[in-house]
Amino acid sequence: MVKLNKIYTKTGDDGTTGLVSGPPRTKDDLRVEAYGTIDEANSAIGLARLHTSGLPELDAMLMSIQNDLFDLGADLATPDTGETLAYEPLRIVETQVDRVEHDIDQLNADLEPLKSFILPGGSPAAAHLHLARTIARRAERLMVALARIDGEIVSEPARKYVNRLSDFLFVAARHANNRGQADVLWVPGKNR
16 A cells, blocks of 8 residues: 655655665666656546546546556566565566457457558547657657666566557547547658
8 A cells, every 4th residue: 555645755856766676776767767757658648538538438448557557667666686575566467468458459449440640639639649659659668778788677568568558549549539530641741
């Protein structure tokens, strides 16, 4: 259970932050960047949800994802050092990846196949979902870079989850654009 009584602690004033386990890290550490970017994606999804009240099925999926993103942040904030901890750390698991894949398939079933790339935009919900998608892709790049560092472990389910997340957000944006009918299509060379 999380209990926050005091919001500021002043412990980060020196440019470091504490993870759930392990020594403090600098605030520009790649692990901190990765879970901070997951938090940013979660916030962008929160903005999108301001515009999904008329899409209750999509809104419920997005709420599940927001909860998953806190799990992913906790996963990344608890480095796997191979040491036994006094508690079981929260990790992303395959069933979360499976649920996102199921949701992608469910939303995609009603969409027309694409004949062009889509410009980010359309409805307010879709525009915010496209923004969240690009933030999720940045988080994925950071997680991949982190996993390439000796001694830094990013689990396969966590990597798969963030990869599926951006796919989900793309399909969700199309769904929010009147099931793709209001997608804004790219016209190559239109302004030459």
